[in-house]
Each structure stands twice: as structure tokens, then as C-alpha cells.
Amino acid sequence: MKGLIIIGSAKRGSHTHALAQYLKGQIEEKNQEVNVFDLAERPLHTLDFTGQNPTIDAFNQNAEELKKLADEADFIILGTPNYHGSYSGILKNALDHLTMDQFKMKPVGLVNNSGGIVSAEPLSHLRIIVRSLLGIAVPTQIATHDSDYKQLEDGTYYLSDDEFQLRARLFVDQILSFAENSPYEHLK
Numbered sequence: 521m522k523g524l525i526i527i528g529s530a531k532r533g534s535h536t537h538a539l540a541q542y543l544k545g546q547i548e549e550k551n552q553e554v555n556v557f558d559l560a561e562r563p564l565h566t567l568d569f570t571g572q573n574p575t576i577d578a579f580n581q582n583a584e585e586l587k588k589l590a591d592e593a594d595f596i597i598l599g600t601p602n603y604h605g606s607y608s609g610i611l612k613n614a615l616d617h618l619t620m621d622q623f624k625m626k627p628v629g630l631v632n633n634s635g636g637i638v639s640a641e642p643l644s645h646l647r648i649i650v651r652s653l654l655g656i657a658v659p660t661q662i663a664t665h666d667s668d669y670k671q672l673e674d675g676t677y678y679l680s681d682d683e684f685q686l687r688a689r690l691f692v693d694q695i696l697s698f699a700e701n702s703p704y705e706h707l708k
């Protein structure tokens with residue numbers, strides 16, 4: 521079983537990244553493999569079919585790597601900050617580089633972090649996108665707030681809130697269970 525977590529924050533070392541790291545740890549504790557693709561570290565070009573605008577090789581390689589990892593994944597987790605009441609444009613752009621081929625009948629987990637009023641609205645919006653990609657958005661989702669995190673001495677965020685740690689473990693149990701017991705292999 522192999523998973524992929526895509527993070528759509530504009531910031532390196534984001535809260536969403538910290539949440540992804542917690543989820544990664546829980547997934548690995550269950551002896552499953554997962555890659556974290558942080559778009560702040562591995563940016564992509566804005567989707568562009570003109571072929572007339574300058575491109576950066578590293579960004580093109582990032583897009584290819586993202587597609588490869590998504591192809592190989594048995595489940596995908598989308599992580600986003602709350603930007604203007606929704607998911608980030610960075611994440612949407614990354615999803616626009618992918619197709620149904622990477623999502624069809626795969627379980628998809630949704631997580632987000634807000635700095636203002638905590639909100640799960642970005643996740644409701646993402647559910648519609650996942651449906652369009654023919655993925656299966658699992659019911660348990662995680663919507664945190666900046667205050668659910670603390671920082672280590674070097675400034676690295678970590679998920680410190682007990683209740684969210686518990687929720688994160690339930691979330692991991694659920695998405696792994698969906699992936700392990702998928703009745704939809706023949707529909708992929």
C-alpha cells in the first residue's frame with residue numbers, strides 16, 4: 521500500500537506541512553509507505569498549454585514527479601491552507617496538472633488549516649473537485665487552526681493538540697481501511 525500527500529501551502533514549513541508529517545508518521549506506524557509532495561518546496565508552473573511562455577526545467581520535472589507519484593498511489597491526501605474561505609490556488613493548479621487517471625476510484629483524504637476563524641469550507645469545496653476527478657473522498661476529514669500547533673526551538677511546527685492527534689489517527693485508520701478493502705479495483 522502506497523500513499524501520496526499533496527500540500528498546497530505557499531509557505532515552507534507550513535502548519536499543513538506539520539499536519540502532513542503527523543499523518544505520515546501514523547501511516548508509517550501501520551507499515552505503509554507514503555510520499556509527501558509539498559508544493560512550496562516543489563513548485564509547478566501555472567497550467568499553460570500555449571507552449572509560448574518560458575519554463576523552468578525544475579518546475580517541469582516537479583510536475584512529472586507529481587504525476588508519477590499520484591499514478592503509483594493507492595490513496596491520496598490533499599492538504600491545504602484556508603485561503604479566502606477555500607482551498608489554495610496552488611493546490612488547484614497542481615490538481616489541474618493531473619487527471620482522472622490518477623484519482624479514479626481511489627480513496628482521497630482531505631485536511632486543511634485556517635489562521636483566522638477555523639473552517640472546513642475548503643474541504644467541502646475540495647469534495648466537489650475530488651468527485652469530478654472520480655476519486656472517493658472519505659468521510660473523516662481534519663480542519664485545524666494555527667493554535668492547534670506548537671513550534672520546536674528551530675521553529676518547526678508540530679501538531680500539539682491531543683484531540684486533533686486522535687482525529688488524525690482515526691483519519692489514517694479510515695483511509696487505509698478504504699484503500700485496503702477497495703471493492704472498486706475493477707472500475708479503475
Ligand SMILES: Cc1cc2nc3c(=O)[nH]c(=O)nc-3n(C[C@H](O)[C@H](O)[C@H](O)COP(=O)(O)O)c2cc1C
Binds near residue numbers: 530533638
Ligand atoms: C491569500 C490568503 C488568504 C487567506 N484567507 C484566509 C481565510 O479566508 N480564512 C482564514 O481563516 N485564514 C486565511 N488566511 C490565513 C491562513 O489560513 C493562515 O496563514 C494559515 O496559517 C495557513 O496555514 P499554513 O501554515 O498551513 O499555510 C489566508 C492567508 C492567505 C495567504
